[in-house]
Amino acid sequence: MLLAALCGLAVAVAFSLYGAFYDRKVPNFSGTYEFYVRPGMEPSDVVDTLLKSGVVLNQKSLRRTLEPLQSMKVGHYTLDAKSSSKYVSRMLANGWQTPVNLTLSGTIRTPEVLARKIGNQMLVDSAAVADFARSADSLARYGITPPLLFTIVIPDTYQVLWTSSVSEIFDRFKKEADAFWTDERVELARMQGLNPVGVSTLASIVDGETQYGPEQPTVAGVYLNRLRIGMLLQADPTVAYCYGYSLNRILTRHLEIDSPYNTYKYAGLPPGPISCPPKSCLEAVLHAQKHNYLYFCADPSFNGSHRFAATYTEHLNNARAFQRALDARTKR
Numbered sequence: 001m002l003l004a005a006l007c008g009l010a011v012a013v014a015f016s017l018y019g020a021f022y023d024r025k026v027p028n029f030s031g032t033y034e035f036y037v038r039p040g041m042e043p044s045d046v047v048d049t050l051l052k053s054g055v056v057l058n059q060k061s062l063r064r065t066l067e068p069l070q071s072m073k074v075g076h077y078t079l080d081a082k083s084s085s086k087y088v089s090r091m092l093a094n095g096w097q098t099p100v101n102l103t104l105s106g107t108i109r110t111p112e113v114l115a116r117k118i119g120n121q122m123l124v125d126s127a128a129v130a131d132f133a134r135s136a137d138s139l140a141r142y143g144i145t146p147p148l149l150f151t152i153v154i155p156d157t158y159q160v161l162w163t164s165s166v167s168e169i170f171d172r173f174k175k176e177a178d179a180f181w182t183d184e185r186v187e188l189a190r191m192q193g194l195n196p197v198g199v200s201t202l203a204s205i206v207d208g209e210t211q212y213g214p215e216q217p218t219v220a221g222v223y224l225n226r227l228r229i230g231m232l233l234q235a236d237p238t239v240a241y242c243y244g245y246s247l248n249r250i251l252t253r254h255l256e257i258d259s260p261y262n263t264y265k266y267a268g269l270p271p272g273p274i275s276c277p278p279k280s281c282l283e284a285v286l287h288a289q290k291h292n293y294l295y296f297c298a299d300p301s302f303n304g305s306h307r308f309a310a311t312y313t314e315h316l317n318n319a320r321a322f323q324r325a326l327d328a329r330t331k332r
Contacts, residue, residue: 122162151273189286203281300326
């Protein structure tokens with residue numbers, strides 16, 4: 001009896017030791033898998049998530065190591081085929097996160113739109129992001145005021161921790177904006193008679209005028225020509241901004257709104273960007289096409305491009321051609 005008991009104990013100890021060895025040293029996953037630990041999740045929830053992934057090789061090992069966890073750090077994590085169960089438990093306990101891609105793309109005209117894009121991808125609340133983006137006190141740390149918000153935000157893909165705070169996210173934006181403005185680009189801006197803020201502001205107008213990349217440097221050149229001769233910019237996107245982008249169509253009466261952003265009424269650039277300009281538009285201003293055009297209007301082919309003109313008479317001819325095409329299309 002004693003011998004049998006001792007043998008049983010030895011077997012149990014052997015299994016226990018092997019289990020501990022397996023949990024610590026043996027890879028327990030068949031491939032790479034990304035997952036989130038969200039606020040309020042329990043270790044059992046994470047176990048269920050991983051089991052549903054189909055990459056777990058030994059369920060008992062996973063349960064032995066994860067379910068006894070006293071605490072886990074919220075975050076985004078990645079395991080791979082080299083990970084043991086114990087490594088994953090330590091990863092969760094210590095918060096060894098894997099960065100996520102925060103992508104800013106598409107049209108971003110207001111702090112609220114920016115906030116939604118961030119809130120949809122990150123743990124932070126979009127309302128907190130919007131409050132930060134509109135706060136003079138929050139933005140003062142970057143040396144800007146709310147009207148200059150989009151001078152430090154450049155649409156791109158940023159690798160950040162999913163649990164980053166609002167300030168940490170904006171710190172990253174500012175760091176990348178500073179990196180964008182190399183000495184070479186600052187000099188290119190100076191050659192256009194602008195500083196980085198001016199480039200961002202004009203780039204936002206170019207973005208509002210055309211999404212057709214090849215002609216963005218041409219449009220930028222038109223506005224730079226107007227600036228150089230003291231001509232009003234007369235940019236429709238600035239009027240749209242004055243009305244919170246709520247207009248379906250800009251009419252003559254809308255051009256009378258009294259706002260420093262109304263480039264039909266006030267000369268020069270508006271006080272800051274009217275949207276978040278993409279890199280293509282920033283580069284379009286820095287490398288604006290040199291020409292003598294002062295006007296442009298939509299091409300009557302409706303292909304998204306424009307016709308450019310050096311004289312007002314030529315511009316009127318182009319405008320009439322577009323209007324005829326528009327009338328013909330409307331009658332169909």
